[in-house]
Amino acid sequence: MKKILFSMVFLMTYVSSVACDVCKKQQPKVLQGIAHGAGPESQWDYVIVWGTVAITVITLFFAIKWLVKPGEKEENHIKRMFLTFE
Missing domain, CATH: 1.20.5 (Single alpha-helices involved in coiled-coils or other helix-helix interfaces)
Known part of the structure; x- marks a missing residue:
């Protein structure tokens, strides 16, 4: 399937x-x-598209970076509530 x-x-x-x-x-x-x-009707169409591509790539980079290595080390961080769920 x-x-x-x-x-x-x-x-x-x-x-x-x-x-x-x-x-x-x-x-x-x-x-x-x-x-x-x-x-495209003007050169501004290319600027808009490449600007959107740049924002998307930067967002994807930081999303993956912070997913792999978030960096929070405090014991009372909210993520600990989900990681140590019992």
Whole structure:
């Protein structure tokens, strides 16, 4: 069941990420084949997208960093309540 579910999710993700022929012709060379719809209308569209990518990557980095090594060492920290649940 897990293999079927994973295959369906992978297939839907792949199909939705590949642009159709009409969209390929409307996109600039950098985005051809990976983006749907009309191309960017101005250079500000690129600034907005790359700004969003940067914020997402920074957020992901800190989320993983603090998940792996949180750094709280106090005995009365709230996480101790969940770690020592009895």
